[in-house]
Amino acid sequence: MTRVRHRATAGAHSVRFVYTNIAGGSVGPNPITVKAAFEYSLGAIVPVFFNGSRTGVCAPGGILVSDPIPVELADNDLFYSRNLVTVGSAGEKWPLGPYISTSVGDGTAATDLVDSGAITGGNATYAFGPSAIVGSKVGAATAVLLLGDSILQGLGDGSSEPTTDAGWGARALNNEYGYVNVALAGEEASQFQPGNARRLSRLPLARYCTHAIVNHGINDVKADSTTAQIQQRLTNIWTALANMGLKVYQSTLTPVTTGTFTTEAGQTKQTQAREDVRIAVNTWIRSTPAPLTGFLEAADAVETARNSGIWKANYTTDGTHPSATGAAAIATAVAPLPF
Known part of the structure; x- marks a missing residue:
């Protein structure tokens, strides 16, 4: 109860x-x-x-x-x-x-x-x-599907209530738009492909939405997928949503580091091979490939510089997930949302 x-x-x-x-x-x-x-x-x-x-x-x-x-x-x-x-x-x-x-x-x-x-x-x-x-x-109304991994789900953002719900996506919506958050911790874009049970069980909720924000991709990078593989997987996801009549936005992929996160110097980037893939995917996302309506610039809001691969100090507590400070920074950077 x-x-x-x-x-x-x-x-x-x-x-x-x-x-x-x-x-x-x-x-x-x-x-x-x-x-x-x-x-x-x-x-x-x-x-x-x-x-x-x-x-x-x-x-x-x-x-x-x-x-x-x-x-x-x-x-x-x-x-x-x-x-x-x-x-x-x-x-x-x-x-x-x-x-x-x-x-x-x-x-x-x-x-x-x-x-x-x-x-x-x-x-x-x-x-x-x-x-x-x-x-x-x-009157007019907008409803947003939040689809992705633990970052969009809100892991790491522990201080947003009661103003908004957790995660930079919910923060950016700022109680102005309805949304359904189906993001799932640990999920890769490879696990939301045609025929996959994860997709079959959650995609039907998109029917209630007019727009979608997708942040899939960084877990595929961490799993050593290639740029071409990630591009194809994301395109499949965007196409499914666009075919349902949604306007689809993809966020750029935030960094992954190890070390200590209270300073920039205390962090070590993920392997260069993985970082090269993240940078290539982000460059591609910024070109707004079809059928995207647009993209949301999450990475620039939390990196020390574009493609640096290092979080700004205290913008993460574990090297993968934005802290409350990082989530708020992304939400501010992508506002006002283009809905």
Whole structure:
């Protein structure tokens, strides 16, 4: 049982909650059953139905979409989803979702408190919740798919709440645009190719979006992929999204170093062969190859100079992921977003 805070980035009605049964980018091991309610920030609770029933079953790898909820939201309204997930027997699993802290939610009660009651405890943990919340917009609206690895997922950016969610992508959106973050730690572009289970389980969420920000690539560099291989993989990803009608933006690839990160002199670049590939891929991204709509300059925001391969002091804490300072710098550099 969880209660998770959300923000409306556009006026909307006929809101729907979207749940997925995806674990680590792959299909879940068993069906899950979901019961839910919508809670206004002032406390009124509205029940959610699935095909006219209070509960819905989501098969492994499936997407469960609620019936339209009879609520109205204005731009920038805060509201909550109240979510109960159950499985059929002991030992079965449900997927974890957003990281909730005191500012963004409550959980994890072991009883059904969907329609009433306070949900306490369980903060500072990963919890089950909607993968997306969609609705009929009032006026123009933009929704962004964040697709990539742990950098876009937000790893390393530990101090952004409650202003924004973690990661430079969410920071750059700055509560002005709706988004679905399907970035996954450790993922390479090679793992989001046609036929791959990771792609099959998450690409359908792009249907709710108008734009995409992709940051795939640096894990492929670290795996010693060639420039040509990375170019082909990224092009496949961009094409899939563009064919779904999204405007696609790719970020340049940030550095990888070892050593100490409080100074620039304390860092050692990755092997020259890998660095040569990163530089070549970044040069190619900056040429805006088809079908990209544009690119976002992440690397220049955190490197000591273009192609130096060294992070600015304190812009990372591990040599791979931007710190809160680094994430904020990238978000500032790419603003205003070209949406």
